[in-house]
Amino acid sequence: xxxxxxxxxxxxxxxxxxxxxxxxxxxxxxxxxxxxxxxxxxxxxxxxxxxxxxxxxxxxxxxxxxxxxxxx
Numbered sequence: 001x002x003x004x005x006x007x008x009x010x011x012x013x014x015x016x017x018x019x020x021x022x023x024x025x026x027x028x029x030x031x032x033x034x035x036x037x038x039x040x041x042x043x044x045x046x047x048x049x050x051x052x053x054x055x056x057x058x059x060x061x062x063x064x065x066x067x068x069x070x071x072x
Contacts, residue, residue: 010043 015023026049027039 013046 023042023045024039027041027045030038030040032038
């Protein structure tokens with residue numbers, strides 16, 4: 001897995017546009033502004049989905065896994 005720089009708190013996750021549209025359906029209204037409605041960010045929605053998943057699904061291992069294969 002790539003290592004993050006200490007000062008970085010966010011990363012980019014690439015998903016398909018159709019998944020993004022489905023994902024954004026779960027964003028809740030935060031507040032009304034002069035320019036329109038402000039909804040939860042993708043990071044907030046992702047965190048909520050991840051917490052739900054952690055509560056309902058048993059992980060295969062305690063250690064995170066890399067996305068791409070690597071020689072050990």
